[in-house]
Amino acid sequence: MCHHQHRTIARQRMLSLLTLVALLISVLSTPVFAQDSGSIQVIEGNLQKGQSHFYTLPDLKMLQKVYVLVESTSGNLDPFAALADITLDREQVSQEFGADVEKAIAEGRDPLTVIPEVANHFFLKWDDDSGPGYTAMFEYLIPTNGVYQLIIFDSPGQSTFGDYRLTIGLDAPEALSGKAAPRGEAIAFLDTTGDKTNVAVQETRGELTESRTSTFHTVQDLKAGDTLYAYVKTTDGDLHPILLLEDFGGKALATANFSGAQQVASLQHTVDEDVSNYHIRIIAGKGESGTTTGSYTLLVGINEPSVLTGSLTQTAGVALHEPTQVLVGIKMDQITGVDQKAENFGIAATLQMEWNDPGLAFSPDECDCRFKQMNVGAFEKLIADKDLTWPEFILFNQQGRRDAQSQTVVLTPTGRTIYYERFSATLQAPDFNFRNFPFDTQQFYIRVRSVLPDEYYTYSELPDFSGLGDQLGEEEWIIEDYQVETTLEDGNAQFSFGFQSSRHLLYYVSRVFIPIFIIILVSWFTFFLKDYGKRVDVASGNLLVFIAFNWTISGDLPRLGYVTFLDALIVSTFIITGVVVVFNVWLKRLEVNQKESWAQTIDKYSIWLYPILYVASFAFVWWFFV
Structure with a gap:
């Protein structure tokens, strides 16, 4: 009986030991982030150049630990995350943080030394690139009960922009894994006090003419609840602008001055969902003498009704997509x-x-x-x-x-x-x-x-x-x-x-002008012959040569509806050579009809008239064309 009890006790101890070992293995094999305690919140946001987002973290308790992970999801954003006491002046940090960094760098200091110094002056905890790539990541043990603020902006000196995903955990270290799902109550709240990021006003100018009777301007993306305001007025000419708001498919959503009776028009429209690719179209209205023309000024505002009065309010936002x-x-x-x-x-x-x-x-x-x-x-x-x-x-x-x-x-x-x-x-x-x-x-x-x-x-x-x-x-x-x-x-x-x-003129000089000059010179030498019959044969041969020249040159050009310089030059040689042929035939007739002395007298002057005629004709062609 005693032996049996000892065996039972030993079996129970062995079972307890195996249970303890299994539990220990389970604990040791469990990932560090696999904890279900605490809260996790995931927030999507967008930062434009020079913009900062302030999140309020209310009612944090001493010894709670905050985990922050900020990842870029679009654009070239290099996020910078910082935790500060609620007493930190937001205007001050927005204006002075970047200015202090730039000033120190301008003084020749190392930016890798300057940025930590300035950040430590303003913030309780901060980070730039501790996570994978350019991801900002840190954890911080809350020293005292109170309200804190988390600030997200682009890394100093980078001027980056884009979408980001903020994962923030309270006593939940798995938030730093980048894969944690939201759970528990909200931890951070975006502070929109004085936020003008959803307000934009922009002025642009344009002109409509007889050949261009309409144009359009593309509106920035609108979010649900945004109201778009547009105001156009003529600044020059008799333009009567018709104002239309069109959706992405070209469907009219709102119109103003549709009759084209006025030189001023304004409209407004509120969207009930996120939209993009809306157009504000301006059309030239009809006047007494036809379509009106002129220059215009267009004011476009998002969530800024003062636009309807024609006044321009300076804002950081941009209302239109410029070309x-x-x-x-x-x-x-x-x-x-x-x-x-x-x-x-x-x-x-x-x-x-x-x-x-x-x-x-x-x-x-x-x-x-x-x-x-x-x-x-x-x-x-x-x-x-x-x-x-x-x-x-x-x-x-x-x-x-x-x-x-x-x-x-x-x-x-x-x-x-x-x-x-x-x-x-x-x-x-x-x-x-x-x-x-x-x-x-x-x-x-x-x-x-x-x-x-x-x-x-x-x-x-x-x-x-x-x-x-x-x-x-x-x-x-x-x-x-x-x-x-x-x-x-x-x-x-x-x-x-x-x-x-x-x-390059060498081709035409060697292939056209010099041969023409030699032909004309040879023709002139025949004037010293007294055999008028031979002169007729030479002049007729020259006429055929010039015709061949004309065909050769015409092969290089299209069939033009006008005369070129070279055409005129060759035509003038045609005419003069034809006159020479007729002239020599006439002299031959005089000689046959026993009027040889008269023919010789006329021929004596023609010897010098021939080159003068060519020079005069070429000079006229040059003057007329070149």
Whole structure:
């Protein structure tokens, strides 16, 4: 019996030991973050350049521990998080923190030393990049009961922007994992006292003409409950503006001055859901003499009703999407050929475009890179995924297809985008004018035109890029100069790269002018012969030679509706040579009719009249054409 009790006790002890070991293994294998105590809150937000968000953390207790994680989710935002006592003056920290850092750096101090010093002066706890990549992360043990504030802004000196996700935990260390789900009561509350981030006012100007009777301006994204206000007035001309608010599909939501009777119009509209791509359209109304024209000023406000009075209130917000400025440059590397009959020319050139799109901004910690490089296919997929547009273009005077030898897109973290393309193409040259041929100077153009209208994209010249290559490869033409210009054509921005070219004249001197001169000189020598019959044969032969010249030259040019310099020159030789043939036939008739002395007297003067006639005719042609 005693032996049996001992065995039972031993079995119970063994069972207890195994239970303790299993419990110990379970505890040791449990992740540090796998705790269910405390509260966790996840907040989504957006920071624009220079903006700060203040969160109030009420009723924190001594020895509670706060865990803060701030991750960038879009744009190039490099978040900075700081915890401070509620007594910290927000205006002061907003104005002085960045100013103190910039001042110290301007004095030559190391920013890596300055930022911690200034941050420690203002905040109880702060962090910039302790988490993965540029993620801000810290924990703080509350020293005393009270109200605290959490401040989120972009890292000093970076000027970054974008969306962020704030995870804040109270006695919940798993909040720092970045994967914690919200639980418990709310911990932080965004303080919107005096917040003007949802208020925006903007003024813009424009003009409507007979060729452009309407235009539109794109409104910034609106959130549910926002009210949009618009006010337009004529500043010059007899314009009677009709004001329309259109949604993303072009459907009218609100109108003002629809009859076009007034020179002032205003409207307002409140949205009940988050919306984007709303347009404010301005249409020229009808007047007594037809469509009115003139300049206008447009005021647009978001949640700012004072706009309806025509007054401009300064705010930090922006109410309109301004057209994106695209810098365009072309470097012409080679002229592959000039077809004068078809009036076109071939080129090999390099095109570069640069623009800024905040929607393409990214955080460098996504790829551990300073920039992203991709082909056009990958870039267009990225644009489609983000529901954006890019400044697509055409070569307006292109014939046939454009062969792109290389197309590359480079993105920088700020959204700065560089498009590079090397291509070859055949381009129309409708500006050819052969009137002074072969002393003509021709104008060649490469015209880049935006696919989307100028309400979306405008063109400017890319500094220090456009130019001509060192070896253009065209032997017939001398490239004299180039120029660039940006214009508005049919409501679309256009960039034109033009260059002037004149011909190498040695070909025409050696193949045309010298032979013509020799032929005329030989014809003149025949005037010293007294055999009028031979002179008729020579002059007739010259006439055939000039006809052959004319056919040869005409093969290089299209069938023109006007006379060129060389045409006029050869026609004058036709006429003079024809006159010489007739003149010699007449002298021969005089000789046959026994009037030889009279023929010789006339012939004596014709010897000098012949060259004078040619010189006079050529001088007249030169004066008239060149």
